[in-house]
Amino acid sequence: MSDEGRLDHKLDRVVARHREISAILAEAKSGAADFARMSKEFAELDPLVGEVQALRRAEEERREAAQMAADTGSDAEMRALAEAERDDLDRQVAAVRRRIQLMLIPRDEADARNAILEIRAGTGGDEAALFAADLFRMYQRYAALRGWRWESMDVSETGIGGFREAIANISGKDVFARLKFESGVHRVQRVPTTEAGGRIHTSAATVAVLPEAEEVDIQIDDKDLRIDVFRSSGPGGQSVNTTDSAVRITHLPTGLVVIQQDEKSQHKNKAKALKVLRSRLYEAQRQSLADARAADRKSQVGSGDRSERIRTYNFPQGRVTDHRINLTLYKIDKVMEGEALDEIVEALVAEDEAARLADIQ
Numbered sequence: 001m002s003d004e005g006r007l008d009h010k011l012d013r014v015v016a017r018h019r020e021i022s023a024i025l026a027e028a029k030s031g032a033a034d035f036a037r038m039s040k041e042f043a044e045l046d047p048l049v050g051e052v053q054a055l056r057r058a059e060e061e062r063r064e065a066a067q068m069a070a071d072t073g074s075d076a077e078m079r080a081l082a083e084a085e086r087d088d089l090d091r092q093v094a095a096v097r098r099r100i101q102l103m104l105i106p107r108d109e110a111d112a113r114n115a116i117l118e119i120r121a122g123t124g125g126d127e128a129a130l131f132a133a134d135l136f137r138m139y140q141r142y143a144a145l146r147g148w149r150w151e152s153m154d155v156s157e158t159g160i161g162g163f164r165e166a167i168a169n170i171s172g173k174d175v176f177a178r179l180k181f182e183s184g185v186h187r188v189q190r191v192p193t194t195e196a197g198g199r200i201h202t203s204a205a206t207v208a209v210l211p212e213a214e215e216v217d218i219q220i221d222d223k224d225l226r227i228d229v230f231r232s233s234g235p236g237g238q239s240v241n242t243t244d245s246a247v248r249i250t251h252l253p254t255g256l257v258v259i260q261q262d263e264k265s266q267h268k269n270k271a272k273a274l275k276v277l278r279s280r281l282y283e284a285q286r287q288s289l290a291d292a293r294a295a296d297r298k299s300q301v302g303s304g305d306r307s308e309r310i311r312t313y314n315f316p317q318g319r320v321t322d323h324r325i326n327l328t329l330y331k332i333d334k335v336m337e338g339e340a341l342d343e344i345v346e347a348l349v350a351e352d353e354a355a356r357l358a359d360i361q
Helices: 003-027 035-070 076-104 125-145 175-182 266-293 332-336 341-360
Strands: 115-121 149-157 163-171 184-190 201-211 225-230 246-251 256-260 309-314 319-322 327-329
Touching: 003 035, 003 076, 035 076, 076 341, 115 125, 115 175, 115 266, 125 149, 125 163, 125 184, 125 201, 125 332, 125 341, 149 256, 149 266, 163 175, 175 201, 175 341, 201 266, 246 266, 256 266, 309 332, 319 332, 319 341, 327 341
Parallel strands: 184 309
Antiparallel strands: 115 163, 115 201, 149 163, 184 201, 225 246, 246 256, 309 319, 319 327
């Protein structure tokens, strides 16, 4: 059976299931045990069935136009009009099929979630910390351009304006879906402000984007936590708080440690630290499942492994290169301002969709 035939067979089953659920819901009472589940499935299938109906109409119109174009008994002008209509419907059918294929791709249930963004300075000393701060601000600007809400949760600064580590909570529409491919090692090549000889240095920072987890996603047992409190400190150890409001939470089974000290309230710091810990545990769980499903192949846009070098920012040449999809943009200033970051994000999303489309065909 051809790819088109297999798709049609799958769509027939979708339409049949939609019709079946519709009949069940028409007879069921709203309080019935399966009513909510059936209603949810019906709502999920409804847009897809609408596209299938549009496809069937376009295919039928294309058949009629093809018959008219092939009718040697009609005049030449009518046949020419029919041929033009058939060609237009060919494009329309192809476009609807493409939309349907994208709708059939299994959606990552985390795509609609908010995200925890973590950035850490890597190799390169002070320059790496300065680059980590630049990346943090780049994502903050990008979030503002998309209308997302940005909350800085914890920032560990160096004395010269760099960030050893920075964490933010980003909320809005499809945050994780658009940022999930940012996880990995980001490398920078530029002349540091501290370099008197004008030599180009290479430094790196690590980015991790985690889907925000809810309490229902990850249950954390109190006995698995060690919670230490201490006084917050600012850059260079300058005291910013005279009470033990900073919180360090250690998850004993995994060894994960989260420190939160941005708030003056110990209670607020603990709540934020638990949010980060929960998201890290949830992402580890998701990654484990993804690794098991894809043990024999890697995603074409990368594994999401934080040790994987994904992008280079070369300031002397004004270019940004994403190594996973061999995309280079010569507009580094606009990327760092967040304006051109969407071009990279869109290309990564498109590559991922193409890879997953190939898997379901």
